[in-house]
Amino acid sequence: MLLKENTLDLFFDTEFRRVHPFRVQLLKWIGNKQRFAHEIASFFPAAFKTYYEPFLGSGAVLATLCPPNAVGADVFPPLMEIWITLQKDPDKVLQWYEERYKVFYSKPRPFGYELIKSSYNACPNGADLLFLSRSCYGGVVRFRKSDGYMSTPCGVHDPISPSAFLEKLQRWHTRTRNTTFLCQDFETTINMAQEGDLVYCDPPYKHSQTILYGGQDFSLNRLMLCISDAKERGVNVALSLDGKKKSGSVVCQLHLPDGLFEREIFISCGRSMLRRFQREGDSLDDEFVEDRLLITY
Numbered sequence: 001m002l003l004k005e006n007t008l009d010l011f012f013d014t015e016f017r018r019v020h021p022f023r024v025q026l027l028k029w030i031g032n033k034q035r036f037a038h039e040i041a042s043f044f045p046a047a048f049k050t051y052y053e054p055f056l057g058s059g060a061v062l063a064t065l066c067p068p069n070a071v072g073a074d075v076f077p078p079l080m081e082i083w084i085t086l087q088k089d090p091d092k093v094l095q096w097y098e099e100r101y102k103v104f105y106s107k108p109r110p111f112g113y114e115l116i117k118s119s120y121n122a123c124p125n126g127a128d129l130l131f132l133s134r135s136c137y138g139g140v141v142r143f144r145k146s147d148g149y150m151s152t153p154c155g156v157h158d159p160i161s162p163s164a165f166l167e168k169l170q171r172w173h174t175r176t177r178n179t180t181f182l183c184q185d186f187e188t189t190i191n192m193a194q195e196g197d198l199v200y201c202d203p204p205y206k207h208s209q210t211i212l213y214g215g216q217d218f219s220l221n222r223l224m225l226c227i228s229d230a231k232e233r234g235v236n237v238a239l240s241l242d243g244k245k246k247s248g249s250v251v252c253q254l255h256l257p258d259g260l261f262e263r264e265i266f267i268s269c270g271r272s273m274l275r276r277f278q279r280e281g282d283s284l285d286d287e288f289v290e291d292r293l294l295i296t297y
């Protein structure tokens with residue numbers, strides 16, 4: 001039977017961890033978990049060998065957890081180019097940002113931004129994506145499903161200065177220095193995990209995110225099979241999925257394989273980021289969302 005829990009205190013028989021919030025966001029990414037990554041990570045086991053994050057996105061949970069041994073992966077090449085360069089050559093990432101900051105301010109808004117967007121769309125790359133993620137409207141980088149065209153207009157806020165960006169960069173570089181970054185499908189990443197390892201999955205959500213992330217196809221059934229195999233190998237798996245929308249009035253229905261997960265926890269995420277983007281100016285008091293965290297242990 002799946003136990004439904006809301007607080008850590010109910011976990012009397014399992015040793016969990018205390019995780020401090022880390023609110024410094026490097027990339028803006030739809031589905032970013034920065035604000036409540038520490039709550040998610042608090043439900044991770046107190047001990048594990050290697051930490052695997054197969055749907056890395058902006059890496060909020062990885063950087064908050066700051067594990068001594070980790071693998072972070074995503075299938076989106078421009079995104080992984082950012083992570084791999086951050087680790088090998090952080091000065092280069094700063095240089096990417098500085099160059100595009102100059103282009104941004106070289107013309108009246110939004111023409112500098114549009115130049116960077118055109119450069120990205122002509123040849124998708126990490127350098128442009130990094131700056132676009134920090135300067136696009138609402139921090140919601142959207143891609144056209146048919147061809148991956150990045151379509152988000154320029155944001156209303158000023159992008160942070162290169163010196164403010166450098167501060168974030170240094171903290172992220174330190175927190176991810178024990179991570180191996182790989183550009184690959186989730187199945188390859190999950191299959192790398194062995195007994196005693198931990199896998200945290202935050203896949204594109206079924207209910208709201210099909211237009212995002214370059215339109216990659218995602219199969220929840222395939223993910224469930226991988227999680228099931230991993231559990232059999234002695235790997236602990238935590239999975240974030242749609243929980244409740246419309247301030248709790250709509251519970252997203254999912255068909256979960258029997259016996260795969262031991263516990264289900266609902267974590268409050270505040271107002272929906274995507275709805276904030278779509279309903280500019282509205283109060284959004286009816287748009288609070290809760291994430292569902294399913295764990296196999």
Ligand SMILES: C[S@@+](CC[C@H](N)C(=O)[O-])C[C@H]1O[C@@H](n2cnc3c(N)ncnc32)[C@H](O)[C@@H]1O
Nearest residue numbers: 031032033055057058060075185186202204213
């Ligand atoms: C919900 S986001 C992850 C957000 C992340 N937790 C954060 O805090 O930013 C889902 C990610 O899954 C990636 N993705 C989509 N399909 C994938 C696949 N087949 N294999 C690996 N990653 C995939 C997307 O590129 C996207 O970055």
